Amino acid sequence: MRLTLPRVVMALIGVLLLTYAFAVAPATVAGRRPEAPPDRIAQATQDVLTPAVASESPRPAPTVFPPTGKAFIGVMTDKGPYDFTPVDGFTAAARYQPQVMLFSVGWASAPFDRSLFDQISDRGMLPMLGWEPWDQRIDEEGRKQKLANREIDKIRRNQPRYRLSHIARGDFDLHLRSWAEGIKSLGYPVAIRFGHEMNGDWYPWCESVNGNRPGDYVKAWRHVHDLFRDAGVTNVIWVWSANVRWNDSTPALAPLYPGDSYVDWIGMTGYYGSGAFSQYRSFDTIFKRTVTEIRAFSKKPLVVTETGAAEASGRKAEWIREAFRTLPAYPDIIGLIWFEVDKERDWRIVSSPAASAAFAEGVAAPRYDVTWSSDAVPRTEVGR
Template sequence: MRSFTRVRTALAACALSGVLALSGCSVLGEDSGGSASAGAGEAGAGADTAASPEADVPYDVVPLLKPDKKYFGAAVEGAPNSMKSLDTYTEMVGKQPNLIEYYAAWGDGFDATGVRNAWREGAMTLMSWEPFDTPVADIAAGKSDAYIEEYATAVRKLNLPVVISFADEFNGHWEKWGTKNVTPEDYVAAWRHIHETFIDVGASNVIWAWSPNIVNPVKSVKLKPYYPGDAYVDWVGLIGYWTIEEDGAFDSVFGATRDQVRTFTKKPMILLETAAMAGERRRADIRNLFAGVTADDDMLGFVWFNHKKRADWRLEASPLALKEFKRLAADDSFGFDVRKP
């Protein structure tokens, strides 16, 4: 099968010849105020509207796949649809996040407003797409095709880069789409079917993040059978947290998962969702987070989960740890304007 990069190149060529001449506002219930499109050249300069034929060329995400600097991401309540809480977070940590994660249920419309909000501030969105009420086998069988096509068309029309993670933590038993309810075969088939549908409508402006939970709590579940293949994946997004069950070393949290993944793919990795449990050890855990990501050239960065759920992962819950986080975040190797990678 052709590599995903070659597919994107082919799509761009088709677009130049007018085959993929898609433009206009996004669909699926988004706002209609102003144009939702941005051309590849204009988007790189931070523009928000389409004013030239170049808008018909799919945004080239290749420079964003493995940039020179690290992603400095955050998942914050309400963002990116509203940026108020993210602005508060930015002031608190001293740096603007450039990757904003949010969560959407299968069946939700594409949040074009949120993607534009983030882009205006030099950030890219990362959507965790969660099929709570739709069986993964049904998605694989094509029963959601109308929804996927509509969603993919909206993504293509907006023509800004977005990251999509479908059914993350699939190797855990705690999710509806986890190991109790979904086979590896159905998971892979659904992933490939979604990906192929996006490509069919020309939505090559997506970075696809395959996101297992760290293997520590589910050591018996092997990851390779769930891997869709390098032609369908851009990033490996690891999900894992520093808790009192671990000794705090970066390799103790992520090492076993990283090593297992490296037996079947060399795709770059990112900590798609992480945080450290509040308590005396949090400052040390934060130091280990920054040091571990810095030390690995194939580790693209991290997304801090700044929510209070099950535990209080918010940085503001630990003033001394927040101070340490802010000090380390000041490193210029973390964060960059995604419009100018």
């Protein structure tokens, strides 16, 4: 006989009725209290007919980082996660715990090191990797020799081994896969800012130098992104980060953009106190043109991935205060990372009590009351 659900149910009901007839009913007749009253038999029958459904409490919605209407504040130092002393100084001066830490790694001599990411995460900060396809030692050597900045640019940007076309054709795939597997194993989000300021002429991955050609940057970016995707890496926030445009002498940004399906956050680098902005230029003057240009081809969230102010004209603290007054007018900017380094200029907020006080005053606003956690989901759409 073929077993079917109706037949199984009828058989079970029959067993229950026989149990009642031979055990419960005689006890009742004998004047004894029945051990299993009829209503329990009925309930047992109903239990057979009705499948049990396990009750599960609903899971809480994941935290979005940063929440809508908020913006995070991050920091970058010259020591990175190798020495947190500058981060501690920044935190004390700002009276504020940064939520993101940006640090740079070149491709020439840096195998994946999990401890760098864990140390940042353990301090309550999202690690943002500035991933730079070059031999950074050339830059370091030029600075030791105290060469002028433009002289250093000329030397370091000519590195044929790291041409964009070489990245796109797979010359570095073994290196990329080792990092992809390492980042995948972390189990928490990591932001990757690959080949930043590609619209300049000072890095070997800029399209205008090192034998690169138009379109090569997008091909290289997509190759790196797709390799991570094919390796099953799902915990990366991809950050495409250009230098701000101050006039038409620098390349337009749209041809360098790999597309919204390849990018989560759009970054911008802009400083007050050097180069085109040696004279006083407000935050709005430095960033507005670039924001407008970006919005013509993407609506992805914006992050100021590098900024700082020097004591040009003695107006550093003034610029910091003005910047924080202006930022709420840019609701699409979901984060700002301060360059806490004494390099070409002293960009640090710890450079003076006035700069520290101005920064502390700015980040005390409720808009920056944000906490990062390793299980937070990055906000990848404006307003969500």
